[in-house]
Amino acid sequence: MKKQLKFIVNGNPYDIWIEPRLLLVQVLRDELRLTGTHRGCDSGTCCVCTVNIDGKAVKSCSVLALQANGKEVLTIEGMANGPKLHPVQEAFVDNWAFQCGFCTSGQIMASNALLKENPNPTREEVQHAMDGHLCRCTGYNMINEAIRDAAGRLQAQKSEEKAK
Amino acid sequence: MKNIIFDFEYLAPKTLEEALTMLSQYNEEERKVIAGGQSLLILMRQKLITPQYLIDIKGLSDLEYIKFDKKEGLKIGALTIHRAVELSPIIQKEFSVLSEMEQNLSNVETRNWGTIGGDIAHADPCGDPAVVLIALNARLKLNGPSGERTMDAEDFTVDFFETALQPGELLTEIQVPVLPPNTGVKFTKYNQISGDLGLASVAMSITLDKDKKTCSDVRIALGGVAPAPIRAKKAEDILKGKKISDALLAEAGQAASEEASPTTDIQATDEYRRELVKVLVKRVGVEALARAKKA
């Protein structure tokens, strides 16, 4: 029996009826056609599907969609400001912080949550926070550098805004 | 990828009372309780459990709290997420070992959604919180059809993934008594790959007497090396009442490794897990002792 799910995704309110068995990632990808969020495993152990729920990094495969009722979800599609990439996204491109790109959405969403909590993380702090994210391509170091680069960009952006 | 392919009725109680009523309405075979679901949803995707009714208690915000009182000690609502335990200033101050344990529990994503009560009730013998709570002499509050009761954390897990919860009961609160003076607690787990389930874990709480020389009390808990987290009582006896030295800790490590009953799997043999216990007890002991001296 379908149940009502009311939540906000990338700033847009949704009011839909879904089967309770659906995982959040299924609703995002299949119902809302936000396929930027990928899936990498069946055991909740790769963090490829990470999104932000109320600002926190969460695996969208390990949450029933109905559990997101009333919450605010941010996916990779909600990161850019129109055609302008988010500083974290820019930093990922500039630092070659991805290769195949399949785990990248999850990496960026986790970075986004991390940098909100800790605007200036060290290499070790980034490692600690990103530890669940499986990447088979990069060896992680360039991701780590991108995140710290992004931290600098975000801070610069902030001080710029303040100056205005 | 694997999805949940069977249908179930989804029930989301608003209050504890409502949840308990729902629990008593359906028999254990046909219903399951979901909190953070970080482990449960995987089992459902594997079709290993196929409940007809899923009772979602994640929304019971009444059970999401961390309270501290100098007399009563620490009280953590069962639905408090791991991350809240990890970041709680009062826990970092009064029970830093809990926060340290949380820092290395799985990954941030799991800790942001998974609950500490769900972890304990899932009763994975490799789960970390239970081991630390046993060393901290914690009690667990259970609510059920006939009211509430408390029990030692030590007695809660009875076998692989099996607990002392009676039908209709829910784990609702974790109670950690105030640490006695001159007490140091340390937890460590060993995993080759960070963020993994531990191959073995050890938590130790050492209380020194007034002059900080002899050990007046000690609790040693082992994780991942038996069907449930266990206390290494023989190892405790070796330390109790003595002046703790490295040699004595090594002896305790040996005793603890004999108390463990690990199994062999693809990750490690039972022999190696015993060795881990031996070494970890020694190492944890050194640090717990240092903390007790500083306390």
Add this chain to the structure above:
Amino acid sequence: MSEYSIIGKPTRNVDGPAKVSGEAIYTFDMVLPNMLYGKLLRSPYPHAKIISIDTSEAEKLQGVKAVITGKDTPGGKYGLWRRFPELCDQTALAMDKVRFIGDPVAAVAAVTAEIAERALDLINVEYEILPAVFEPLEAIKDDAPLLHDDISNNINITRHVEWGDVDEAFKNSDYVREDRFIYGSQATASTEVHNSLASYDKGTGRLTVWSSTQSPYYLQLGLADALKMREGDIRVIKPHVGGGFGGKNSTMPDSVNAALLSMKTGMPVKIVYNREEEFTCTEHRTAMNLAVKMGFKKDGTIMAKEFKLITDGGAYTALGPTALYLTGTYATFPYNIPSYRYDGVRTYNNKMWSTSVRSFGATEAQYATEIQLDRAAHDLGISPIEIRRKNAMTPGYEAPGQYKVGSCGLLECIDKVEKRIKEKWTDLSKDEGVGFTTFAYMCGGIFNWIDTPYAFSGAMIKVNIDGTVDLFTQASDIGQGTNTVNVMICAEELGIGIEDIRLHPADTATTPVDLGAWASRETMMNGNAVKDAARNVKEKLIEIARMKLGENIVYDLEAKNKRIYLAIRPERGFSYYDIVKDAIKLNDGEPIIGVGHYTPHRKGMVSPAWAFGSMAVRVKVDREIGHVEVKDVIVAHDCGQPINPLGVRGQVEGSVHLGLGWGLCEEQPTDNGMVLNPSFADYKIIRTRDMPQIELHEVLTHEPEGPFGAKESAEGAVGPTAPAIANAIFHITGAEFSSNTLKPEKVWRAIREAEEKAKKPAKR
């Protein structure tokens, strides 16, 4: 370096903005109107005869559109070693028997994935269980159960290579040692699972397949063979691919069965593997048994080497023979081996088949070579670095009848790493050790096992009136950055900007054949083809410029910085954009098309060029529990002229990561043919906290065969990683290893053994 305006400059990935914004489309993300979802029913037994299959209940399930079994397929046999028809041993679905746990038996298409999965449970297969065999040396025995009726003793392929007088050289050696090794397999574990979407047009009889593949061309050929269709009637499109690592070269049952189900239903069908299928039913690194014997002079000079190899083939062929060949070849790298004997056999058995995984052959051969070399150096009293320097390959080296080395910066790499060790690691504690290794890797393969009459790589360029360029290549960017490399090469050769080029990659209908992404071949092979096509266009434009200059010029013209001009008088020339307009106008509007191709010639039978390098690791060992922490890595890599330094670094970082995995934690234990750890929870992959920092030094050489002097950078650094770690542990603890995957328990045991051994002579 300054001669290039684009080559050698750190350049952003051309796919970057799409990949960081979630807009990059992978096959995994694709949905077509009326699309059905397919699932495969797999054998639960390692070896069994199919007595009967009853699909009637499954067909009755509401939402099921088609169920097919072996008898519904054309039964075409396919494989990658197409030059040898008997090695094309796969079919879309099991015809009469299953040969491993997971061999597909039936396929279902339904309106949802859930219904398709439920339908699988309703298919009733009656099996007669056959005796199974799992060990390579057991499989070869006369009384072992046979996997393929027409192949005796389960022998898939054998290999023998010999040069010099090996026996004589051993006799003349001062020191000879023999070592034996056993390796387990390694999963490719791409984050995007295998998946394919097929759409068959009944009206035209044509098929389009989108697939997560490393080689659209191989897939096109595999589908043609399996479906008994003309390859031209099959169009394969490779969208973005979430990693391959060698596991996506073969035509896999997802593609073939999606196609068959689409042909049957007339609707598009998509099959997506789950992670368990990915671990148990897709290709993994070849497990091996090997024996190595080396003879030395007192001063450490290698006299002879003998290498014996048995590879664990699994149920089918795929790229397995290539693994056998390459391991035997890499066992001679990167050293001067005056006499060499190699024997290898690959046997079938009742497990999922093994094939290529990143740096296959090299990783396996180098582990044995580099460990043996350190043991020998230890016994001979020579430093690990010295023994390598003494035997290092140099430019122009030739292995009789096998391969030729062109450029080679190995000695420079050894010097560089040695220098950095001395400068950087001055504070080693007693639990820390250093392991030093060298390596070499190929730049694409020469042996034409796929049996194609086409050039190994082709490219095509169309120039538009405004000077923008459409570049068509089939090169497979699976994350390694080939798309960016190709755009850079095209831009450099034409003297234009990256922003002037639009890339149209990897669609068999619109791009000339390229063999795909394996053996680090794309930069060398497709890079050369792109350069050739761009040169072709450039010549046309220069001809126009020459005409416009109006002189009888014999001087060279150059295309650079968006201008075409006289090389000796750069101020005399024109804007590139103007020349393009003129070229089209003056030629009656004829489109400007450039084509190019590349096939290596006269370069032996292995690879047209070789990259070299050396590596050092700093390792900390917890002696009590055997935990190994890799604290720091230094790599010097001679990859010729780096095209994109950002990409080169990315490739080296990734290679080390994979090497660490094979060396420390990745393995696929089986029990009666069943993989015991088919999930990321049980299959251990290094996460970011355990990843050391890597200091990379590019040692520049110019490879005459490579585009702008470039060589590979994608795989070389996998191989030296694990033996460097093993050597470091050996140096500080004396622990010796005869296998990979140095899990803590294994290290702990080896250290205990070494301690016991050390005690014994003391007692005497």
Add this chain to the structure above:
Amino acid sequence: MANINYRCPCCRKISPDTHDLARHYLGQTDKKHKDWLKTKGLSYAQLITWQVTEFGNKGYEALAKVLEKEATKVEI
């Protein structure tokens, strides 16, 4: 001067020496080659196993000895 060559007992392959012929022989995987070995009391599997598990050319040498006796000699 005419050279003595050896013809493979199972196919048309001609080799200048029995060692080389043995290499050819063990490279074949068809039934015909294997069955002939059986008639000579040898096991194809055994020869390959020797060749790939023991150092030296034990498999080839054992087969070469038999071929020396059994293979038809051809003068070229």
Add this chain to the structure above:
Amino acid sequence: MLIEGKFTLKAPIQEVWDFLLEPGTIVSCIPGAEKMEAVDDKTWEGIIKDKVGIISVKLQFTQTFAEIDPPKHLKAVGRGSALGGLGTFSQESIVDLTEVAKDEVEVSYKSTVNLVGRLATFGERIMRAKVDSKGAEFTSNLQKKLMEVQSKKA
């Protein structure tokens, strides 16, 4: 998965042997076994119900004596499947009796258990641990029963 071990019993070898072969003895020692039916004197069919924490498993199985060499050696083979498509299992057990002294018998057993399917892959560590503990339970049941019989006789 291999489960092996041995124990000694103070009883004449023939007595131990007869008991082992008695219809249903072995099967009745399997933890969680219910609904046991003899098909013939060598074959039984039954259902095992078991739980691994929150996971309930119902296994349908057939057990046959494949080799009987009195009073020393016994081989039993069994196969079955978990209801709900969770997987299949097969097992092969060898029991050897050796007279170590007069009226003292060493019983050694070796059991190879193969699990196939979701159940097996769900968590190697859990299944293995569980099978180990079930194996221990089985042998302790067997020992207990044998002792019961002996004490009755005595």
